[in-house]
Amino acid sequence: MPASWTTLAPWLLTAAVLAVMLVQSVVTQRQIRTLRAQLKSRCDSLGRELHATGSGSMGVGHRVVACERQLHEMRGLLDEMRQNDPLRISYDEASRLVELGADVDDLMNTCGISRPEAELVSALRRKSAA
Numbered sequence: 001m002p003a004s005w006t007t008l009a010p011w012l013l014t015a016a017v018l019a020v021m022l023v024q025s026v027v028t029q030r031q032i033r034t035l036r037a038q039l040k041s042r043c044d045s046l047g048r049e050l051h052a053t054g055s056g057s058m059g060v061g062h063r064v065v066a067c068e069r070q071l072h073e074m075r076g077l078l079d080e081m082r083q084n085d086p087l088r089i090s091y092d093e094a095s096r097l098v099e100l101g102a103d104v105d106d107l108m109n110t111c112g113i114s115r116p117e118a119e120l121v122s123a124l125r126r127k128s129a130a
Helices: 002-084 086-099 104-111 115-129
Strands: none
Touching: 086 104, 086 115, 104 115
């Protein structure tokens, strides 16, 4: 019998190693399936988060564009109000008349401003000219 053990030992050892490798293969396959499922779940979750973030960014972008449009409209209205302000026109006209040599009474009659306003415009214009 001792001769049969020596001839069978390599075969038994090979069979044992193959059995261990088979068990290891089954365990590894289960781990791979588990990891794939976790990876798919994480990818799906990240995809949903990315979609939500993109949608939110687009919403914010639309709001920013709307705010810019409103700001542009308001600037236009403000410029128009400044240009059409009757007081500003009067003061601009009064300043121009002072440059041409008009006195306080002329400013009051032509521009429709009070005496103190006419005196102030006249004094400021003469000071800036000096």
